Amino acid sequence: MNTNYHDRPLPDALKMRTVELDNTLEKGPGGNNCPPRIRSFGTRMAQWCVHHLRPEFLTGGRSHPPARRTAYLDGLRGFAALLVYWGHHQLWAHDRMGAEAIFENVYGYNKQHYLVSFPGVRIFFSGGHFAVSVFFVLSGYVLSTKPLSLMRAGDYVQLGENLGSALFRRWLRLHLPVICTTFVYMTYLHLFRIQATPELQSSYGAELWNWYAEFKNFSFVFRGGGEPWFTYNFHSWSIPVEFRGSIIIYTVLQALSRCRRNARLWCEVGLIFYFMYIADGWFGAMFMAGMLLCDLDLLASHDELPDFFLLLEPFQEAIFSVLFFVSLYLGGVPSRSWEIQVLRESPGWYYLSLLKPQAVFDFKWFYLFWAAVFLVASISRIRRLKSFFEHPVNQYLGKISFAFYLVHGPVLWVLGDRLYAATGWIRESHTTNCPGWINQIPLPQIGPLGLEVNFLAPHLVLLPVTLWLAEVVTRWVDTPSVQFAQWLYRKTIDQS
Numbered sequence: 001m002n003t004n005y006h007d008r009p010l011p012d013a014l015k016m017r018t019v020e021l022d023n024t025l026e027k028g029p030g031g032n033n034c035p036p037r038i039r040s041f042g043t044r045m046a047q048w049c050v051h052h053l054r055p056e057f058l059t060g061g062r063s064h065p066p067a068r069r070t071a072y073l074d075g076l077r078g079f080a081a082l083l084v085y086w087g088h089h090q091l092w093a094h095d096r097m098g099a100e101a102i103f104e105n106v107y108g109y110n111k112q113h114y115l116v117s118f119p120g121v122r123i124f125f126s127g128g129h130f131a132v133s134v135f136f137v138l139s140g141y142v143l144s145t146k147p148l149s150l151m152r153a154g155d156y157v158q159l160g161e162n163l164g165s166a167l168f169r170r171w172l173r174l175h176l177p178v179i180c181t182t183f184v185y186m187t188y189l190h191l192f193r194i195q196a197t198p199e200l201q202s203s204y205g206a207e208l209w210n211w212y213a214e215f216k217n218f219s220f221v222f223r224g225g226g227e228p229w230f231t232y233n234f235h236s237w238s239i240p241v242e243f244r245g246s247i248i249i250y251t252v253l254q255a256l257s258r259c260r261r262n263a264r265l266w267c268e269v270g271l272i273f274y275f276m277y278i279a280d281g282w283f284g285a286m287f288m289a290g291m292l293l294c295d296l297d298l299l300a301s302h303d304e305l306p307d308f309f310l311l312l313e314p315f316q317e318a319i320f321s322v323l324f325f326v327s328l329y330l331g332g333v334p335s336r337s338w339e340i341q342v343l344r345e346s347p348g349w350y351y352l353s354l355l356k357p358q359a360v361f362d363f364k365w366f367y368l369f370w371a372a373v374f375l376v377a378s379i380s381r382i383r384r385l386k387s388f389f390e391h392p393v394n395q396y397l398g399k400i401s402f403a404f405y406l407v408h409g410p411v412l413w414v415l416g417d418r419l420y421a422a423t424g425w426i427r428e429s430h431t432t433n434c435p436g437w438i439n440q441i442p443l444p445q446i447g448p449l450g451l452e453v454n455f456l457a458p459h460l461v462l463l464p465v466t467l468w469l470a471e472v473v474t475r476w477v478d479t480p481s482v483q484f485a486q487w488l489y490r491k492t493i494d495q496s
Helices: 014-027 037-051 071-093 099-103 128-153 157-193 204-218 234-255 261-278 282-301 305-330 340-344 366-379 383-389 394-398 402-424 459-492
Strands: none
Touching: 014 305, 037 071, 037 157, 037 366, 037 383, 071 128, 071 366, 071 383, 099 128, 128 157, 128 234, 128 261, 128 282, 128 366, 157 204, 157 234, 157 459, 234 261, 234 282, 234 402, 261 282, 282 366, 340 402, 394 402
């Protein structure tokens, strides 16, 4: 049987229709002659725009089950990025009513009883710091996966190559997206003379110099002082911390590469203790905890865990279920003040306040360390929780999470600020930044705190726009940054 349909003759009617269609394409819809070259270029441009700029969340493509064993970690990262987005919008919109004192404190503090600050619930309204802690633990886990596998296989030559390549590429991979997004944001503000965050300099040249001066200090990993903020994107403060934590991981992996299993595990535990209880290095403890969890998971997958863990195996489900709920409680630690007295006066936190190490200055990071570690450790052992983070929505968020984290601030400061002004959330800055937007779409401020109608309505625009920009940045900035760093490394190594 002949299955090559392209070789079959066309029916006469179909031939006539094909000729008519060709004539229409040659002349254009209005019947005028259209040069094939121009028509072809316009068609290609339209196809290019549709393919590269169409939001992925509107394509409705078929979802496939995650293929990787640790796909749930990508989903967790994406969901954590969504929490950062949601928390920043909550604080920004509710600023005039003193939202920080409500959202960043616990239920009942100063006789304030709001659902948004109830234990467990508070994470979904002001869980940004918890989300960042999860990012750091996840980074320690993911950065360690391949090197630990090579160490177990005894392939030390490949291990050295892996660590050298990773360290070479890490600064570029983290900072190039920050450079590109903040440069475009800065230029956009000046091009259209938009009053937002930060305040505009007197000229574009002055703005460019200020951007450069801030970034060069911001991106220097060994800086000893100065502001930790990059005013063109305050939320990027975690990027230099991420780089410092990466250096810790790569250094420790190399240092422990020849150690025996138990010696390596004890060194990892010792470093966690050092960073949290001796030095004020909470971020180092988070990265090291991620490395320890990865090490234990790899050992468990090959039935090589120390005997101590085998004794706990019959109680695994109960243990990790308890750790998950403890994580939700600790993730709601008060975060508005560094004063330990505030923690002790917070309902439900007095006895927990006694656990704070002397070395930790900002106490919230101590409790968030345990919250993030317990969460990451428990997800893979709780089937329904793991399935939730493997859901296509969370996998999608995980794929664009870095770009989503970088663009949500500029969208908030430009578009979000104006939409909130239009729906009734007035700030003092609106009278100078966007007076024409104030109360243009008055909506009722009804509903519980954090879920008011005039707060939720702007997100019908804000969330799709932020997701779309995150996709664009992922496709055109984040992914090329990774590829550029890989290309540059290949160009610098000895090929002989």
